[in-house]
Amino acid sequence: MMEMTMQGFWKTWMTVWCWGVILFGAVLAAGGLPGTDGAVTFLYSLLGNLSVDALQLGAPGMRFSIALMGAVTIGWGLTILFLLPAIHAAGASAWRGLTAALVIWYVIDGALSAATGFALNIVPNTALAIAYFVPVMASGVLRPAGR
Numbered sequence: 001m002m003e004m005t006m007q008g009f010w011k012t013w014m015t016v017w018c019w020g021v022i023l024f025g026a027v028l029a030a031g032g033l034p035g036t037d038g039a040v041t042f043l044y045s046l047l048g049n050l051s052v053d054a055l056q057l058g059a060p061g062m063r064f065s066i067a068l069m070g071a072v073t074i075g076w077g078l079t080i081l082f083l084l085p086a087i088h089a090a091g092a093s094a095w096r097g098l099t100a101a102l103v104i105w106y107v108i109d110g111a112l113s114a115a116t117g118f119a120l121n122i123v124p125n126t127a128l129a130i131a132y133f134v135p136v137m138a139s140g141v142l143r144p145a146g147r
Contacts, residue, residue: 005088010135017131018081025073032067040066047120088141095141102132 006014031040080087080098087094106129113121136142 005091006135006139006141010139011084011088013135014084014132015081017128017135018077018084020131021077021128022074022081025070025075025077027070028073029067029070031070032063037063037066047124048118092142092144095136099132099136099142102129 027039027043030036087098106125109125110122113119113125
């Protein structure tokens with residue numbers, strides 16, 4: 001029996017999920033420049049209840065960190081997007097590996113968010129994780145062949 005593959009609606013959902021990750025990375029990357037930092041300033045003020053002054057967004061190290069985080073997030077989203085056909089073809093083992101990576105990110109990011117005073121960041125992280133798990137679980141791609 002062949003392994004389950006993600007098709008149709010769920011496959012489209014995963015593609016949209018990847019583009020959402022990429023777009024979020026672009027918002028973060030834009031925070032690296034004074035003229036394009038409005039969205040990330042707003043985001044940080046929501047997540048940490050901080051004023052713009054408290055963020056020290058003008059500090060070069062902070063701008064570098066935000067921009068770098070954005071670039072990494074864009075790369076993460078693009079990597080998954082471009083590898084989706086290979087993941088679909090590889091089946092359950094590839095989906096389990098990607099799912100494990102997402103869970104590891106979620107745990108580390110959540111723990112560090114809480115430890116640094118940005119526990120509210122766990123809320124959008126949870127939404128992102130749920131948006132990943134819905135098509136993965138609904139499509140059955142984690143089930144090995146024969147099940």
